[in-house]
Amino acid sequence: MSQPIIFYDIPSTAAGCAWSPNTWRIRYALNFKDLAYKTTWVEYPDIESVCKEIGAEPSMIRKNGSPYYSLPVIHDPNTGAVVSDSARIADYLDATYPDTPVLTPAGTHTLQKAFQAAFDSATNPVIPYIMPAVARILRPRSEEYFVRTREASFKQKLTEMEPTGEAHETAWKELQAGYGKISGWMKEGDSFVMGNTISFADLLIAGELQWCMKGFGAESEKWKDMLTWHGGRWAKLIDDLKKYEGPVEEMPN
Amino acid sequence: MSQPIIFYDIPSTAAGCAWSPNTWRIRYALNFKDLAYKTTWVEYPDIESVCKEIGAEPSMIRKNGSPYYSLPVIHDPNTGAVVSDSARIADYLDATYPDTPVLTPAGTHTLQKAFQAAFDSATNPVIPYIMPAVARILRPRSEEYFVRTREASFKQKLTEMEPTGEAHETAWKELQAGYGKISGWMKEGDSFVMGNTISFADLLIAGELQWCMKGFGAESEKWKDMLTWHGGRWAKLIDDLKKYEGPVEEMPN
Known part of the structure; x- marks a missing residue:
């Protein structure tokens, strides 16, 4: 791993800026695994366009069939992968960096x-x-x-x-x-x-x-x-x- | 282990007699662990009196404070233990018979x-x-x-x-x-x-x-x-x- 992972998060005015429960999971995960990353802050109204621009998939499809884009998303320049949804990002990080502490121990x-x-x-x-x-x-x-x-x-x-x-x-x-x-x-x-x-x-x-x-x-x-x-x-x-x-x-x- | 565990279950007219999801967990568990047991069948109106007679604790306390007795219950003559509630029985069996296949793998x-x-x-x-x-x-x-x-x-x-x-x-x-x-x-x-x-x-x-x-x-x-x-x-x-x-x-x- 030579380049920091780009981690997309939503800013706030609170101390430390990060506040979202879904992005915090991945912020914790990146630090727990000691993987280099840098945050790109994205305001809510820009999430969909940023996701489309970097080729991030919607995190879910709404019942009416429309795509729902949300953060966290990561872009890993070391592999080219762009991954949406905290659970999928966790799986990606475990699979791609197997020598780091695991988020999902075997069998769980x-x-x-x-x-x-x-x-x-x-x-x-x-x-x-x-x-x-x-x-x-x-x-x-x-x-x-x-x-x-x-x-x-x-x-x-x-x-x-x-x-x-x-x-x-x-x-x-x-x-x-x-x-x-x-x-x-x-x-x-x-x-x-x-x-x-x-x-x-x-x-x-x-x-x-x-x-x-x-x-x-x-x-x-x-x-x-x-x-x-x-x-x-x-x-x-x-x-x-x-x-x-x-x-x-x-x-x- | 020299004596079979006494396993209290509720009978039915269905093939094989056993039908309750809660007692089936323990029936499966006893067989999975290859522990000798024999079933004592208890009709619903007798559950409370049988539990009291053998010293089985209620599986829960209702919101109004009254005890609720239910099956499964086991009586293990090898240790003298009488255990109620499927999750507690599972923990008891793992702890008491550590050389048998585990129901709750370490950490889970x-x-x-x-x-x-x-x-x-x-x-x-x-x-x-x-x-x-x-x-x-x-x-x-x-x-x-x-x-x-x-x-x-x-x-x-x-x-x-x-x-x-x-x-x-x-x-x-x-x-x-x-x-x-x-x-x-x-x-x-x-x-x-x-x-x-x-x-x-x-x-x-x-x-x-x-x-x-x-x-x-x-x-x-x-x-x-x-x-x-x-x-x-x-x-x-x-x-x-x-x-x-x-x-x-x-x-x-």
Whole structure:
């Protein structure tokens, strides 16, 4: 490997710029594997055109048949490969750089996918909190795009989405219970999903935690509360993975 | 190990008697590990009293605080242990008989739990089909108990639960799509969730397939349809695990 991988990510105004749970998985993965990379920051309204320009496939096809382009995408100049979708990128990195630490230990391919489905389902109550929070940290062009497309998708104003009062009490406890389900599946002394071995499942969790930390703010009540959950298990995870966050990226102009 | 494990299961009128997805996991597990066992058949209305008599813990505590007793339960006369709940039994068997094939390969504890949650969620559309089907194969005392308790729980007559006409077309496709999700997570040539290695996840799937085969009937349209799904992947799984079904048990009096 002689040239850095180009890693496409979405900027924000938060410290360190990176905030997206999906791109964080790959940022962590690149650092975990100690692969050289540099970030190209892409604002939301430019994602589709940038993907088409570099020949990145859509990450999924919508039910109406139209392609959906999203980040992360990587372009690896060492092989010429352009890969979309965090799970496919993880598989690509394991296959292309077999001498680096693996994201998907042998035999766990299907189990890692199942973990993602179970984790997404368990932590779904974060949505009405995180959507308006993300809108607040995006830069203007992305913010306008994000608010417009998410309001169309959720059929609700983002500013009216966050539960308040009693609804907040209930919904926040549901989110905690969702993380509690994951914690309950883990053995007591285990730092990571696979025990003492880091795998892609941990990067999913940590990416989601980054989303909350950046969206709510590192000094917010919400984030500070999350750090106390389940014996500090999530605080420890973020801390254990700190060395794989990489350098703070310079803000794009 | 000198004495057979006592394995508590629920009888039916179907061929081979065993039908419950939860107990099938452990029946498969005992055979997979080649551990000697004998079945004690318990009709539904007797489960709670039998559990209390042998000192089996409830498998869960209901939201209202009352204990819920269910099978499988095992009593291992070699250690004196009485263990409830299929996941806990699997852990017990791996820990107590470490020289037998493992159900939960090292490091996959949490991933196996996540698989169970994701699998249950994906295949949930089976419920309105399987509930009335199970009622039809139970023996009279269990049937009366099953119908009464399930109707209270689902707030619906079991005889009115099964989708028909257009609703059936949609619901049956949803069930197929649920299995399709699991299949999509597996690599193309893989026979088992972990590739070529059998693990508890496969016994979950096969237990659910036994439920369908026994409930719908081995000659039914529904079961024959399921055998064709996803390139015959599920037909092959049942076939690959046939050697772990154990002998056909004698019907209790």
